Amino acid sequence: MTQLTASMVEQVIRQGVPMAEDIDLKVERIDAHFARARVPFQAKMVRPGGTLSGPVIMSLADAAMYAVVLGALGKVEMAVTSHLNINFLARPKPEDLIADARIIKLGRRQAVCEVVLFSSSDEDNPVAHVTGAYALPM
Amino acid sequence: MTQLTASMVEQVIRQGVPMAEDIDLKVERIDAHFARARVPFQAKMVRPGGTLSGPVIMSLADAAMYAVVLGALGKVEMAVTSHLNINFLARPKPEDLIADARIIKLGRRQAVCEVVLFSSSDEDNPVAHVTGAYALPM
Amino acid sequence: MTQLTASMVEQVIRQGVPMAEDIDLKVERIDAHFARARVPFQAKMVRPGGTLSGPVIMSLADAAMYAVVLGALGKVEMAVTSHLNINFLARPKPEDLIADARIIKLGRRQAVCEVVLFSSSDEDNPVAHVTGAYALPM
Amino acid sequence: MTQLTASMVEQVIRQGVPMAEDIDLKVERIDAHFARARVPFQAKMVRPGGTLSGPVIMSLADAAMYAVVLGALGKVEMAVTSHLNINFLARPKPEDLIADARIIKLGRRQAVCEVVLFSSSDEDNPVAHVTGAYALPM
Numbered sequence: 186m187t188q189l190t191a192s193m194v195e196q197v198i199r200q201g202v203p204m205a206e207d208i209d210l211k212v213e214r215i216d217a218h219f220a221r222a223r224v225p226f227q228a229k230m231v232r233p234g235g236t237l238s239g240p241v242i243m244s245l246a247d248a249a250m251y252a253v254v255l256g257a258l259g260k261v262e263m264a265v266t267s268h269l270n271i272n273f274l275a276r277p278k279p280e281d282l283i284a285d286a287r288i289i290k291l292g293r294r295q296a297v298c299e300v301v302l303f304s305s306s307d308e309d310n311p312v313a314h315v316t317g318a319y320a321l322p323m
Numbered sequence: 324m325t326q327l328t329a330s331m332v333e334q335v336i337r338q339g340v341p342m343a344e345d346i347d348l349k350v351e352r353i354d355a356h357f358a359r360a361r362v363p364f365q366a367k368m369v370r371p372g373g374t375l376s377g378p379v380i381m382s383l384a385d386a387a388m389y390a391v392v393l394g395a396l397g398k399v400e401m402a403v404t405s406h407l408n409i410n411f412l413a414r415p416k417p418e419d420l421i422a423d424a425r426i427i428k429l430g431r432r433q434a435v436c437e438v439v440l441f442s443s444s445d446e447d448n449p450v451a452h453v454t455g456a457y458a459l460p461m
Numbered sequence: 462m463t464q465l466t467a468s469m470v471e472q473v474i475r476q477g478v479p480m481a482e483d484i485d486l487k488v489e490r491i492d493a494h495f496a497r498a499r500v501p502f503q504a505k506m507v508r509p510g511g512t513l514s515g516p517v518i519m520s521l522a523d524a525a526m527y528a529v530v531l532g533a534l535g536k537v538e539m540a541v542t543s544h545l546n547i548n549f550l551a552r553p554k555p556e557d558l559i560a561d562a563r564i565i566k567l568g569r570r571q572a573v574c575e576v577v578l579f580s581s582s583d584e585d586n587p588v589a590h591v592t593g594a595y596a597l598p599m
Numbered sequence: 600m601t602q603l604t605a606s607m608v609e610q611v612i613r614q615g616v617p618m619a620e621d622i623d624l625k626v627e628r629i630d631a632h633f634a635r636a637r638v639p640f641q642a643k644m645v646r647p648g649g650t651l652s653g654p655v656i657m658s659l660a661d662a663a664m665y666a667v668v669l670g671a672l673g674k675v676e677m678a679v680t681s682h683l684n685i686n687f688l689a690r691p692k693p694e695d696l697i698a699d700a701r702i703i704k705l706g707r708r709q710a711v712c713e714v715v716l717f718s719s720s721d722e723d724n725p726v727a728h729v730t731g732a733y734a735l736p737m
Binding site: 428430 | 546548550565566568573575587590592
């Protein structure tokens with residue numbers, strides 16, 4: 186397996202998930218079992234009341250999970266999300282949204298991940314907390 | 324409370340959630356505690372391998388939940404998703420994706436909903452199953 | 462594969478899960494992709510306020526999921542719950558608790574199930590709604 | 600509000616949840632937004648194959664969530680679990696099971712918690728990961 190860099194992971198995701206292109210997804214860091222992804226703020230994502238919409242939050246969480254799996258396993262195009270659970274905790278601010286994903290458990294059949302999302306100026310006050318599982322090719 | 328029609332619900336969602344506009348979300352039916360929403364097929368949503376991406380599925384599920392809550396309660400702009408759990412069951416086909424949402428429990432504080440998503444030509448083989456909760460204004 | 466009857470499924474579960482014995486678990490019906498299980502009311506299960514405790518509800522849900530998988534696949538001792546998501550909807554009454562489980566999707570690698578739990582005198586007012594996945598031996 | 604000690608929290612839970620008594624639940628530590636609970640190993644909890652059963656794991660997770668909420672808010676008997684999501688990660692060993700719970704978000708209406716469970720000799724290899732929400736009295 187070739188270790189993928191953050192920019193290679195970003196490219197794989199953008200090619201594979203058209204909505205990642207729409208939200209201008211950035212993959213900023215890939216470490217062992219860790220990934221950071223970002224959605225740069227765009228006015229068009231804003232809901233009435235001034236917050237980012239649920240779909241943007243979920244799209245970023247899903248992309249960050251994919252990023253951390255790609256970082257750990259290399260290019261596994263057949264891996265698919267089998268399950269995702271999200272708790273919305275606070276309204277995001279009208280600014281960049283960041284997602285830190287880590288692998289909780291890398292098994293033979295699935296990778297279970299956790300993603301914490303927060304507004305870029307307020308790291309200690311998470312916007313959403315996600316757990317999910319990726320089914321791995323066997 | 325004024326009962327909202329399907330097209331009024333569609334309009335409220337499109338105004339509130341910019342991504343609903345991107346995926347050309349349709350609200351087709353609003354009944355008591357039931358809603359049907361649809362994402363018309365667009366080539367740009369397709370992943371390599373020919374299926375709709377996870378974010379499209381989650382965006383439609385979230386919109387269908389919002390639709391069923393709007394249908395039951397009228398225009399409640401302050402209602403927000405507090406929690407969403409999704410099981411991905413099968414790859415969607417490259418065709419319209421439909422979401423049938425129903426309210427399992429309408430409480431004072433929250434509405435708990437279930438959404439079943441399927442490809443338009445294959446109603447008996449769900450693509451995803453979602454449960455979620457909407458926190459209601461009090 | 463030998464098709465298991467409801468009483469055979471009950472026996473397998475009671476042998477495998479000691480807590481099933483404690484709550485006097487009954488398996489009442491096994492159909493294709495459907496199972497009904499019951500916890501007879503016992504005073505010792507009651508919380509202050511007169512309702513059954515969360516662990517009783519979760520134990521019954523887990524047993525009903527196991528029952529429906531055993532009913533569909535025969536005796537698969539190595540099958541394990543990989544994920545369970547529960548929404549608590551209403552306080553159960555101080556009476557028998559029933560769980561209706563069905564398989565939403567039987568795949569090669571996992572069975573995704575849905576369980577609806579209700580008090581025996583009030584079938585239309587669910588106490589809890591559960592989705593979960595069973596990892597299947599391969 | 601009176602700050603509760605670990606032994607006071609243990610007593611409240613044992614009085615409120617009969618199954619906590621059955622599994623001999625211990626509350627070992629209560630800090631700000633953190634709680635540790637333990638189930639001492641008992642042979643009767645063991646499944647064929649030598650692991651603790653799912654209901655024991657879920658009962659401990661639920662108790663640890665209740666403990667961390669009691670620790671943060673004092674005696675709130677009307678608080679109830681509204682939602683619980685569990686990923687089973689590894690088979691527990693035949694030994695004490697420990698649950699570390701923390702509050703991710705303490706809102707006005709609900710407390711969202713995370714619980715990590717592990718066998719007492721193997722802290723780095725979690726057995727299960729749980730997120731859940733407690734509805735708070737208002």
